[in-house]
Amino acid sequence: MYTTLLHQYQLTLSSRNALFDYCETVKPEDLLKPLATINNESMASLLLHVANCYVFWLANSVMQEKHAYFKGDEHLDLTAVRNVYGQVDLLMNEFLNHFKDSLDVPLLITRPDGSQLTRSPFEIFTHAITHEFHHKGQVVNMSRQLGYTPVDTDVVRE
Structure with missing residues (x-):
């Protein structure tokens, strides 16, 4: 399954x-x-929100590391946002490598509010990438609202 998830993340990178x-x-x-x-969000703020969700779920919740979140006022252009995602990619590689032999093993995850849930690394991986695709659609929609004509950003595109 590890190899399959690496491949799936490569497809996510292509779309991103x-x-x-x-x-x-x-x-x-x-x-x-x-x-x-879109709740007074900007395209850039949604992209940072997604990156921070990767940090929250992969690093801080599942691997129980303490990674700092990305701050909007420090990432005000697309180059800075791209650099953030370079760090997200490293985090994803660390996450998949860490759990490559236990992707289906349920883990107890404690949320910041103290509530707990049980999920496998596979479920968290799936949640993180589908969350990205959800917000990618919003970003494309936002650009349309601003008068742009979006290109196809799906995994399968021509």
Whole structure:
């Protein structure tokens, strides 16, 4: 399963890179423009939210490490956001390598509010990448609302 998840994450990276390449065509000020239709979030803030969710689930919750979250005021351009995702990729590689022989083993996870849940590393991996795809769709939708014509950023694209 480890090899399959590595491959699946590579597909996620391909889709993410298509989104980032598309975002290069968006004016920098539009990447930072909050939209009321998406809870006054901006495209950049949603991208950082996704990166921080990777940190929360993979590092801080499952591996019980204490990684700092990425701050919006320190990542105000696409180059900085891309650099954040370079760190996310390293984190994902560490996570998959750490659990490569126990991806289906349930783990007790304590949330910041003290509540607990039991999930396997496979479930957390799946949650993290589907969460990214959910917000990727919102980012594309936001760009459309700002007058841009999005490109195909799906895993299967031409």
